[in-house]
Amino acid sequence: MRVFNINKAIGFASSGVEYAQAYRRELFAGIPWVDDYYVFTDYIGTNLSVFTDRLGFPQPQVLWIYNLVSGRSARPCETSADAIIAAIAQPHSEPEVHDDHIDIRLTSAPVRHRIWATGERLVDRVDTVVGDRLVRAEHYDATLNNVEYYHQNQPVRRVFFTPDGRVAAEQFYRQREIARTVITSASPLYRSPARRGRTAPSSFRGDILLEGRSQFFQFVFARLFDRPDDVVIVDRALDVIDGIYPVIGDHRLYSVVHAEHYDLKQMDDGVLLWNNHYENVFTRPELVDGFIVSTHRQQAVLDAQLAARLPPGSYRVDRIPVGFVREASARAAYDRYALVTASRLADEKHLDVLIHAVALARRRIPELRLDIYGEGRRDPLIAAIADTGTADCVRLMGHHRLEGLLGGYGLYVSASTSEGFGLSLLEAIAEGLPIVGFDIDYGNREMVEQGANGCLVPYAPGARGAAALADAIVATLSSADFAAMRSHSVHSAESYTADQVRRLWEELLRKEDAC
Template sequence: MNVYSINKGIGYASSGVEYAQKYRKELFENLEFDDYYVFLNYLSKNIAVYTDLLGYRHNQVLWIYNVLSHRPTQATTFTVDLFLEKFARETYEILNQTSTSLEIKVTGTQRYKIWLLKDDLIDRVDYIVNGHLVNVSHYDRSLNNIEHFSDGQLVRRTFYNLQGEKSFEQFYTDRAITVTFIDNQILYGKMAFYQYFFKVLQLEKEDAVIIDRPLDVIEGILPQLADQVRLFSVVHAEHYNESLSKGSHILWNNNYEYIFENAESFEAIIVATDRQNQILSSQLRKKTMIKTIPVGYINEISRKRSYHPYRLITASRLATEKHLDLLIKAVVDAKESVPDLTLDIYGEGGERSKLEALIQKYDASHFIKLCGHQDLSQVYPDYSGYISASTSEGFGLSLLEALGAGLPLIGVDVEYGNREFIETGENGIRFERTPLRDMPEQLAKAIISFYEQQLDKKGRVVSKQKAKAYLKANVAKRWQDLLEKGNELNEN
């Protein structure tokens, strides 16, 4: 049996879905099957740059464009010197050079802008004529693909095999796939392209396919895969809109709606908490097995006892939906009552510059810091508590990591992770969800109450006790039971 986890894209600022797959990969390491991770989106950077950061082996990573080009996932080794060899008989002039790019002029109005990864390794090369972008060449160990532009719009991509021969071409309108020419076949649209890819994979009946990002994917591949492989889907977020659901009319999260409408095609739908299992089981008209498997795990429970009083931590993508701006305002307000209070924010994302500006606005840079990406396993125990302002966490991997470090928690009273991990007055505080305009006040009150009740001290024992269920061996056993004994469980 092989196990394939299906995603769309990946990048530097990975979301909870990518980290859930990372944890799953680690849980599968000692189980008796091979696991692969499929990525379906076009990526402008060598996928190995991103997957290396999460610890994937290259032979586990199946990027659709590499597979169909008969290329392995591989590190970038193509250098500036190799690229410049093509101009050995021509003169070129270096116009500009930085640590991240090199711009050269060849003849007339032709220019090349070479974008670098590190150590003179080439990421991509822009070919510019008369100030207009003509094409972009992407490299790993050799030329991987070329993007062709007309009037500034992407019109075509050409993909190459390891011998430098053209493998296939794909055409676009408004960046959407219109037609693919491959292996003497013409594939119209994105779904036909996906279907061809899964045909090339030659999946066996006993293979398991785990869908992590179904939106705009599952509609195309379900008819091909149903009854041909063992199908699973993982729910990574709130699966429905509670406020807009009335009686038997459920307004599903559109990411999972097609899954739920075709639930009978799946051997199991996997959720992260027992509470979500109960709710979804009561709502599904078309029944299938619903299994609770946490999306993450912890290796060990921290034994460290010393920590910095009044020092809070949060970790997430720097994204709007995490409401870090409201958290910053709450910490500023709470500091009036808790003078030694500090907050460290870990993670990267598109909101970084806005958050930096907000910290400056409140003159808070001496007690609120953006700390970027770091391995937090040894960092969490130094803090007195973990805090989150997110109102839409399906599970909350960073919450779990903090729990394993023995941290008491502060979070909004929402499904699912917060209610799974936080017992108000025992190992933290769940504060009432309010309109966003009122959240800073609610958060500030929760912070003040947290320290007044000395939950930073009392809550550590409770958090460590709760964390035991999420030890690696316990979570791996759940996956093993599902994948290796799934048919037997279904019969029972």
């Protein structure tokens, strides 16, 4: 059985969706009858392997939709900067070497080639700038992968090459959206039959013409899902699912719900407002074999909401945690007053509120310090650190693998209001950390038993929320039951072993009676 996991994008500041896929890959590796692949659909300007390698995705299992068109496999950068410089025929300046790029300036024209290279001087991208305008960008793996052409600093055309240098496809853009795709006879998909689907691409001089993003996706997916037992799991449905519906045929299709699935604010007439990321799949349940959520609470909520709107038996909601633990145990030696949190540095994580909470708590426990792991927008956090005078005790740690790292801390803290599951929460309790956070669905309530392994406080914005979190931090760290809280966290994490979560996936994938 092949299982295709569909996602839009991946980057340095990977979200919980990408980490969930990385956990799933490890679980599927233990199911001998599953061949799993991870398909990314957005155009990604950096070599995809830079991001997927960091999360441990094996390169043969990574499928970029544009590599499928051009017959390429996922490969790291292998072209040397010296080879690129040697190929520049026009007279030029000596290379200007910077930390992450090399500039070459032509002496006969106002043209600059900027070579973006890794630490090994291997080329990821070469920009051509005329005056102050980007006009062309070449992207490399083992060879030239694709070339972008720009007009007024906006992409207007991209050309994708086969490994032997032939043009496999051209794509034209309007307002940064795919307007038309031309598939040439050099593409391995050109003659590959679409065994399912209703796409009817036109042709011009032998090339295949595809109009818009959706028809392009349909063309590729109809040729990718070509075995009877193929299963498709969509992790980000927005802007993707309309390219899958028309060609899914008899294949099973599951949609993973990674976040709050509806707007907590409802319209006056009582109509439920779905999260726009999931609206398409919730309103077309007959095309989806099941929805997958991570927590018992979300399963109950979504099941009740769908039951009120759909006929019995027309949908299925399964609970499969997005993460697992290899081992649940607490260190004997740890710093009780060392606080930790981990997430994307994004607005909905309210890390600035957390910094203010720590500043307030330090008035009562001066030894407190906070380490923040993750990447994203640092400026608001740097400003919050400056405002609170906490530069001596709050550190931005960047991206790190957390397994084995969290056990040295005393308490995990969170100000997030958006946790579909909370992978970092699971990692924290697996290493014995109690948790302080807001009393919100879904991950916080799944991982924290009030008073037993942490403290959840009613959500309040801004200063009131910071004060509530500060009080909870002080109360938890001062509790005579702190050691018992650590033991309870470990016990709670034991419900999420790899074997237990893998068994849930096996049961789902074996089902022949899916809706």
